[in-house]
Each structure stands twice: as C-alpha cells, then as structure tokens.
Amino acid sequence: MFLEPDDYDTLTEGFRWDIPERFNIGVAVCDVWAERDPDRVCLYYYQPDGPPDALTYGAMKRQSDAVAAGLAARGVGPGDRVALLLPQRFETAIAHIAIYKLGAIAVPLASLFGTEALQYRLASAGAKAVITDRAGIEKIAEIRDALDALDTVVSVDGCDGAVDYADLAATESGAFRPVDTRADDPSLMIFTSGTTGPPKGALHGHRVLLGHLPGVQFPHEFLPQPGDRFWTPADWAWAGGLLNVLLPSLYFGVPIVASRAQKFDPVTAYRIMEEMEVRNAFIPPTALRMLRTVEKPRDKFDLKLRTIGSGGESLGRETFEWAKAELGIVINEFYGQTECNLVLSSCAAIGVSRVGAIGKPVPGHRVAIVDEKGNRAPPGTPGQIAVMRPDPVMFLEYWNNPQATAAKFIGDWMLTGDQGIADDDGYIEFFGRDDDVITSAGYRIGPGEIEDCLTGHPAVALAAAVGKPDPVRTEIVKAYIVLKPGIRASHALAGEIQDWVKTRLSAHEYPREVEFVDAMPLTTTGKVVRRELRDRAQRETRSLDPR
Numbered sequence: 001m002f003l004e005p006d007d008y009d010t011l012t013e014g015f016r017w018d019i020p021e022r023f024n025i026g027v028a029v030c031d032v033w034a035e036r037d038p039d040r041v042c043l044y045y046y047q048p049d050g051p052p053d054a055l056t057y058g059a060m061k062r063q064s065d066a067v068a069a070g071l072a073a074r075g076v077g078p079g080d081r082v083a084l085l086l087p088q089r090f091e092t093a094i095a096h097i098a099i100y101k102l103g104a105i106a107v108p109l110a111s112l113f114g115t116e117a118l119q120y121r122l123a124s125a126g127a128k129a130v131i132t133d134r135a136g137i138e139k140i141a142e143i144r145d146a147l148d149a150l151d152t153v154v155s156v157d158g159c160d161g162a163v164d165y166a167d168l169a170a171t172e173s174g175a176f177r178p179v180d181t182r183a184d185d186p187s188l189m190i191f192t193s194g195t196t197g198p199p200k201g202a203l204h205g206h207r208v209l210l211g212h213l214p215g216v217q218f219p220h221e222f223l224p225q226p227g228d229r230f231w232t233p234a235d236w237a238w239a240g241g242l243l244n245v246l247l248p249s250l251y252f253g254v255p256i257v258a259s260r261a262q263k264f265d266p267v268t269a270y271r272i273m274e275e276m277e278v279r280n281a282f283i284p285p286t287a288l289r290m291l292r293t294v295e296k297p298r299d300k301f302d303l304k305l306r307t308i309g310s311g312g313e314s315l316g317r318e319t320f321e322w323a324k325a326e327l328g329i330v331i332n333e334f335y336g337q338t339e340c341n342l343v344l345s346s347c348a349a350i351g352v353s354r355v356g357a358i359g360k361p362v363p364g365h366r367v368a369i370v371d372e373k374g375n376r377a378p379p380g381t382p383g384q385i386a387v388m389r390p391d392p393v394m395f396l397e398y399w400n401n402p403q404a405t406a407a408k409f410i411g412d413w414m415l416t417g418d419q420g421i422a423d424d425d426g427y428i429e430f431f432g433r434d435d436d437v438i439t440s441a442g443y444r445i446g447p448g449e450i451e452d453c454l455t456g457h458p459a460v461a462l463a464a465a466v467g468k469p470d471p472v473r474t475e476i477v478k479a480y481i482v483l484k485p486g487i488r489a490s491h492a493l494a495g496e497i498q499d500w501v502k503t504r505l506s507a508h509e510y511p512r513e514v515e516f517v518d519a520m521p522l523t524t525t526g527k528v529v530r531r532e533l534r535d536r537a538q539r540e541t542r543s544l545d546p547r
Contacts, residue, residue, distance in 0.1 A: 004222070005221070005222050005349060005350055006350065007350055007351075008347075008350055008351070008352050008360065008363075011350075011363045012361075012363045015214070015363040015364045017210075017364055017392060019183050019207050019210055019392050020183060021182060021183060022180055022181065022182055022183065023181065023182070023183040023206045023207060023210065024100060024101065024103075024178055024179065024180070024181045024206055025097075025100040025187055025188075025206050025208075025209050025247065026064065026068075026096075026097040026098065026099070026100030026101035026178060027100075027101065027178050028209065028251055029097065029209070029247055029250035029251045030042075030057060030060050030061050030064055030097045030250065031061055031178070033057040033250075033253055034057040034058050034060065034061035037057065037253075038056060038057055038058025038061075039056050039057075039058060040056060040057050040253060041054045041055065041056055041255050042055055042056065042057050042060055042093075042250055042253075042255060042256070043055040043060070043090055043093060043255065043256050043257075043258055044255060044256070044257050044258065044276060045089065045090060045257075045258045045259070046257055046258065046259040046260075046272050046275070046276055048268075048271070052257075052276065053090070055090050055093075060090075060093070060094060060097065062173070063094045063169055064094045064095075064097040064098040064101060065098075065101070065173040065176045066168075066169045066170065066171050066173040066176075067094055067095055067098035067165075067168055067169050067171075068098035068099075068101045068102045068173070068176055068178075069171040069172065069173040069175075069176040070167075070168035070169060070170075070171035071098060071099070071102060071104070071129060071152075071168070072102060072176070073171055074129070074151070074152045074163070075128070075151060075152075076102060076104055076128055076129055076152070077102065077103070077104065078102065078103030078104060078179055078181075078185075079103065079104065079105065079186065080102075080104045080105065080128045080129070081104070081105045081107050081125045081126055081127045081128060081189065082095075082099045082104050082105070082106060082107065082127065082128065082129045082130070082131065083107040083108075083109055083121075083122055083125065083127040083129070083130040083131070083132075084096065084099075084106060084107065084108045084109065084130075084131050084132075084237065085109045085111060085113075085118070085130060085131070085132035085133075085136040085139075085140075085237075086111065086131065086132060086133060086136070086156065086236075086237075087111050087133075087235065087236075087260065087261035088235070088236055088241075088258040088259060088260070088261065089156070089258060089260075090258070091131070091156045091165060092236055093236075093246060093250070093256075093258075094169075095131045096108075096242075096246075096247075100181075100187055100206070101176075101178035101179065102178075102179060103179030103181050103185065105125075105186050105187060105188065105189055105203070106187065106188050106189070107121070107122075107125045107127055107188075107189045107190075107191075107201075108188075108190060108236065108237035108238075108242060109121060109122075109191075109237055110235050110237040110238065110506060111133075111135065111136065111235070111237070111261055112235075112506040112507045112508065113139075113505070113506045114139070114502070114503050114504040114505045114506055115139050115142045115143050115503075115504060116453060116504040116505060117449070117504070117505045117506055117509075118139055118140070118143060119143040119146055119147070120198065120199065120449075121191050121199065121201075122143075122147050122150065123146065123147055123148075123149075124191075124198075124199075124201060124399065124400075125189055125201055125399065126149040127147070127149060127150055128149055128150065128151050128152065129150070129151060129152040129153070129154065130150065130152070130153050130154065131154045131156065131165070132153070132154070132155060132156070133155060133156050133157050134155060134157050134158075134159050136155075137153065137155050137159045137161070137162050140153055141161065154168055181206050182205075182206070183205060183206050183207040183210070183392075184205045184206075184207060184396070185205055185206055186203050186204070186205060186396060187204060187205060187206045187208065188203075188204040188208060189201045189202065189203050189204070189399055190202050190204070190239050190242075190338050191338075192337075192338050192339070192446075193338075193437065193443070193445050193446045198448065198449065199446065199449065200398040200399070200401055200404055201398060201399030201400075201401075202338045202339045202395040202398060202399075203395060203396045203397050203398070203399050204395050204396060205396050207392040208243065208392070208393055208395075209243070209247050209248070209251060210392055211364075211391065211392030211393025211394070212243050212244070212247070212248055212341065212342055212393055213248060213251070213252075214342075214362050214363055214364045214365075215244075215334065215336065215341065215342025215343065215345060215362045215365075215393065216244060216248040216342065218332075218334075218345045218346075218347045218362050218363070219307070219309035219332035219333070219334045219345045219346060219347060219359075220280050220307040220309055220332070221306070221307050221332070221347060221348070221349040222349065223248075223252060223254060223280060223307070224252040224253065224254045225279075225306065227279055227304075227306075228254045228279045228280055228306065229254065229255050229256075229257065229276065229277060229278055229279045229280065230245055230249045230254050230255070230256045230257065230278070230279075230280045230281070230282075231245075231256070231257040231259070231272060231273065231276065231278040231280075231281050232244070232245045232281060232282040232283065233259075233264055233269060233283065233284075233287055234282060234284060234442070235261075238443075239336075239337075239338050239341050240282065240284070240311065240312055240442070241282075243341055243342075244282050244309070244311075244334075244341070244342065245282050254280070257272065257276045257278060259272055264287050264290060266287075266290045266291045266293055266294050267294060269283075269287070269291060270291070270294060270297055270300070270301045270303070271301070273301070273303055273304075273305065274301040274302050274303055274304075277304050278303075278304065278305065279304055279305060279306040279307070280305075280306060280307045280308075280309075281305060281307070281308050281309070282308075282309045282310070282311075283308055283309075283310055284310060284311070284312045284313065284441070284442030285310055285312065285313050285314065285315045285316065285319060285442065285474065286313070286440075286441040286442050286472060286473050286474065287441075287442070288308075288310060288315070288319050288323070288331070289319055289471075289472050290472070292319065292322050292326075296326070297326060297327065298326065298327065298328070303327070305327065305329055306329075307329070307332065308323065308327070308329050308331045308332070309331070309332050309333075309334055309345075310331050310332070310333055310334070311333060311334040311335055311336070311342075312439075312442035312443070313439045313442055313474045314430060314474065315331060315333050317355050317356060319331070320355055321355075330348035330353055332345060332346040332347055332348055332353065332359070333345070333346050333357075333358050333359055334346070334358065334359065334362075335358045335359075335385075335428075335430065336393075337416055337418075338395075339394065339395040339408065339414065339416075340387045340391065340393055340394045340395065340414055340416070341393055342362060342393065343361060343362055343365040343367050343387050343391075343393065344358045344359050344360065344361055344362065344365075344367055344385075344428055345358070345359045345360070345362050346358065346359035346360075347359070354425075354427050356429060357423070357427040357428060357429045358420075358427075358428050358429065358430055359427065359428070360426050360427055360428065361426075361428075364391075365387060365391060365393070366387065366388035366391070367385065367386070367387050367388075367428065368385075368386055368388070368413075368422070369381070369382070369383040369384065369385060369386070369420055369421060369422045369428065370383050370384055370386045370410070370413055370415075371383050371384075372384075373410070374386070374410035374411050374413050377422070379422050379423055379424045380421065380422075380423065380424070381421065382419060382420070382421050383419070383420070383421070384415055384416065384417070384418065384419060384420070385416045385418045385419070385420040385428065385430070386410075386413040386414060386415050386416060387413070387414045387416070388412055388413060388414075389409070389412050389413075389414055391414075394414060417437070418430055437467075438465070438466065438467035438475050438477055439467065439474050439475055440467065440470075440473045440474060440475050440476055440477060440508065441473045441474070441508060443508050443509075445467075445477060445508070445509055447464070447465035447466065447530065449505060449509070450463075450465040450477065450479070450501060450505065450509055450510075450511070451463045451464060451465050451528075453500070453501050453504050453505050454479060454481065454497065454500075454501060454511075456500075456504075457496075457497055457500050458484075459483055459484055459487045459493060459497070460481055460482075460483065460484065460497065461482045461483060461484045461485075462481070462482040462520045462528075463479055463480070463481050463482070464479070464480045464520060464528045464530055464533055465477055465478070465479050465480075465511060466478055466480070466530055466533045466534045466537055467534065467537070468513065468537035468538070468540070468541060469537070469538060469541045470541075476511075476512040476513060477509065477510065477511045477512060477513075478511055478512070478513040478514075478515065478537050479497070479501075479511035479513070479514045479515070480515050480517050480520065480533055481497065481514060481515070481516050481517065482516075482517055482518070482519065482520055483516060489516035494514040494516075497511075497514055498510050498511060498512075498514060521533065
C-alpha cells in the first residue's frame with residue numbers, strides 16, 4: 001500500500017510486501033471499520049427516481065455476522081464452497097463478507113449465466129450452498145437434481161423452495177466469532193473463461209486482497225484521497241468488479257456506488273456518475289466506447305471524476321484521446337487475469353502513461369516478457385507476459401486440477417498466455433494471444449464451452465467459435481457450423497442456434513454471427529484449425545471496411 005505519491009523508480013525500489021501470517025478478508029473490509037467508525041457509509045445503492053439507499057459499516061458487520069451464523073447453522077463451515085449468483089446489491093457484499101468470516105470459500109457467478117454454465121461451475125466447485133435471487137432460483141431449479149453437494153439455496157427476495165434471506169439474516173449472531181484464518185487459507189474461487197478446455201476454478205487465498213491494493217492505488221492515482229467514491233458497471237462476480245473495486249474500496253473506507261443490473265446505457269452511466277458524485281470509476285473499454293456516443297458529455301453532466309481505470313481488453317488510441325479531450329481525464333490502463341490480477345498499470349499522476357502500452361509493472365510485482373523456455377526476452381522482442389512467484393495476488397491453484405496448475409508455470413514464471421513486447425523504458429504492450437480466447441465487451445471468452453453448447457443443438461454436426469474484429473466490442477463471437485445431413489440452412493435456424501447458446505450459457509457468449517459451412521478445416525487428428533477461421537473472419541471485416 002502506498003502512503004504518498006512518488007516517482008515510479010522510488011516507489012518500485014522502496015516497495016516491500018508486508019503480508020501477515022493471519023488475515024481474513026471479511027474482518028479487514030468490514031469489522032475493522034465497524035469498530036473504528038460504525039456510522040461511516042460503505043455502500044450506496046443508486047435509485048433513478050429518488051435518493052440512494054445507504055449501508056454503514058456498523059450495519060454491514062451486524063448483518064454479515066448474522067448471515068455467517070445462519071450459514072453455520074445450516075452446516076456451512078471452513079473450506080465449504082458457497083456460490084453467489086447475484087447482481088450488484090447490498091446483500092451481495094454482505095454475503096461475501098459472511099463467507100470469508102466463516103472461513104468458507106466464495107464462488108461468485110454472473111447472473112447472466114445460463115443453466116449449463118451454472119451446472120458445470122456449481123458441480124465442479126462442489127458448492128454446498130447458493131445465495132441468489134428469484135431469477136437465479138428458476139435456473140437452479142432446472143439443475144438441482146444434478147448438484148449432489150448442494151444442500152442450501154437462499155433467496156434474497158423470497159421464493160418458494162428456498163431459504164428466505166431475511167430468515168437467514170435473523171439468526172442469533174451474538175456468539176459468532178470470525179474464523180482466525182491464515183493469509184494463505186482459501187477464500188475465493190473465480191472460474192476462468194475456459195480458453196484451454198473447460199473453465200477452471202482459480203482458487204485464491206485471503207492474501208489476494210492485500211495483493212490487489214497497490215494495483216488499485218496505482219491506476220487510481222493513490223486512492224484513497226478525500227472525497228473519493230467508486231463505481232463500476234462491471235459485475236461484482238467478475239474479478240474486475242470484485243477485486244478491482246468492491247473489496248479494495250471497502251478496505252480503504254471508500255464508499256462504493258452499486259446500481260441495478262441492466263444493459264449498459266451511456267446516458268444512465270453518466271447520470272449515475274453525476275448524481276452520485278462518483279470520483280473513481282473502473283470502466284472497461286467497450287463501455288467507454290459506448291460513452292463516446294454521447295456528444296460533449298461535460299456540457300450535459302456535472303461530472304466530478306478524478307480517475308478512470310480501464311482493463312480487460314485493449315483501450316486503443318482513439319478512446320484514450322477522447323477521454324482526455326471530452327472528460328478531461330487521462331485513462332490509466334491496467335492488466336491482469338483471473339489467476340494473477342492487476343500486475344501492470346499506468347499512473348498518469350507520476351508520468352507512467354504511454355498511448356498504446358498498458359504501462360509498467362505495478363510496484364511489488366515482477367513482470368516480464370519471456371520466451372518459450374522461460375528466459376527474459378530482450379526489449380523489443382515479442383514473447384509471453386509472465387509474472388514471477390511468489391506473489392500475494394497470485395492464485396493458489398486450479399481447483400482439483402494439479403496438471404493444469406503445473407502447466408501454468410515455467411520455473412517460477414506464471415505464464416499468462418498473452419503475447420506482449422517491452423520497450424527500452426520498461427513499458428509493456430499487449431499485442432496478441434497464443435490461444436484462442438475471444439475478447440468481447442471486456443469478457444474473455446473461451447471457444448470450447450461455446451462449441452460444446454453449439455454441438456448440443458439437434459441440427460449441428462460440427463461447430464467452431466472464433467473472435468471476429470468489431471469496432472465497439474473489440475471482437476464478437478462468430479460461429480462456423482456444419483449441419484447434420486438433411487438439415488437446411490436458414491436465417492431462422494441461425495437465430496434458433498443463437499438463442500440456444502444465449503439461454504444455456506450466457507448473453508455475452510452467444511454468437512452474434514452464424515455462418516453455415518459445408519466442411520470444417522481440421523488437423524489430421526480431428527482438431528479444428530481455428531487459425532484459418534479467424535483469418536477468414538478478419539478478411540470479412542477488412543472487405544467491409546470503407547477505408
């Protein structure tokens with residue numbers, strides 16, 4: 001944690017990690033503040049037609065203790081996995097804190113996941129309990145029989161067949177004491193996007209919060225500052241929303257603005273930032289590009305923004321320059337992944353900012369470009385972005401997958417799978433991937449899960465999913481499909497296949513374009529040659545470009 005701004009070299013050379021042996025996220029982000037300043041507001045919930053609701057640290061402690069006691073009364077204990085299928089709301093933060101205090105493991109899941117995606121993750125994690133809402137209850141009901149480990153389903157807005165959250169939170173909590181966890185004890189499991197095979201559960205220790213703090217302070221120019229207030233449109237189930245915003249803000253005592261789940265609307269986003277006097281925002285590049293559609297935003301909205309951090313995909317020069325001109329802010333890019341987040345960043349306040357580059361290693365993290373043998377690549381030489389262990393922000397392991405965990409490393413370098421290049425000044429630029437991940441609207445999407453779902457459709461024989469360049473979303477998912485004999489291609493069938501994926505996986509993973517082909521390019525071992533399809537999709541994009 002940085003005490004005051006300084007030049008980059010001084011910060012880097014003087015930085016030392018101080019990770020205590022025993023640490024609990026729930027205690028650190030809630031109980032410490034509740035004891036120090038119980039009436040301090042930690043969360044606001046934006047109401048478009050009235051004043052916001054507010055939650056204090058004192059109330060959050062009482063409620064999280066009660067939820068923890070209620071879960072314990074239903075048999076949840078240290079090491080048990082508790083899934084959270086909820087949008088941004090007070091109960092989401094309270095439940096996270098309760099799970100950490102119990103010594104259990106939180107498994108955040110995006111509300112937009114379909115039943116197949118949920119079943120895979122809940123079964124893989126062996127979730128013992130799920131805390132969700134009415135929409136989630138309907139999905140869980142369809143797959144409940146396939147989830148042998150699932151004992152308790154809690155609904156925050158009441159529902160037949162589920163434990164009512166109000167009843168859970170009414171449990172007598174006077175005798176509850178948080179578990180005295182070690183910093184390395186498991187606390188959180190976030191599933192990867194499944195770039196190489198099925199999604200994997202990246203397991204993190206309680207120390208992951210402490211590991212994130214410099215990576216939050218750096219792009220947000222030495223948060224906390226007087227008057228700071230944080231907001232993000234990113235789902236708190238995503239590492240970007242949870243670990244870049246919610247938990248660090250609670251730790252620092254910076255109020256967070258929550259808003260109801262909805263399709264991103266730029267005017268609503270500006271309204272939230274204006275009316276809630278947001279000072280700090282994490283806004284993925286796709287959302288920033290949508291904000292650009294509103295002309296002269298500072299003439300229409302009284303914005304108080306101090307910092308904007310952005311990551312999840314490449315920002316691009318045009319959006320960077322637009323923010324400087326129209327918002328009066330230099331956007332600080334950052335980089336990380338589920339397994340090891342916020343390790344590269346810009347910080348314009350101390351001159352670490354260069355268009356086209358992510359930035360430099362955040363003080364405390366050792367990041368380099370390495371070759372296929374794990375040797376550091378010279379400046380100007382392409383290679384893979386890698387992070388040196390030990391590092392408190394780094395994952396403990398992939399859940400029940402020691403082979404994949406071992407394959408993630410060459411020696412002490414954790415391989416990100418992303419290609420980059422470093423210049424003579426130490427700036428790192430991301431320029432490609434060495435796998436088939438699709439980056440769309442800030443989400444990293446693996447094709448394997450989509451293809452598996454596509455081939456489950458009764459009309460589909462073979463399917464491949466690739467990323468097709470898109471000026472707004474960076475990429476869209478495009479599906480190439482070989483139909484079964486006797487099935488005729490049609491626009492109606494394409495729409496049916498799109499809906500098939502949308503309802504079974506999630507709204508951000510469905511193919512926005514479907515093309516029927518007679519044959520799929522395959523290797524001699526029967527694997528789809530996605531490179532040929534990506535090249536084809538890129539040629540299509542270039543042929544449509546009026547320039």
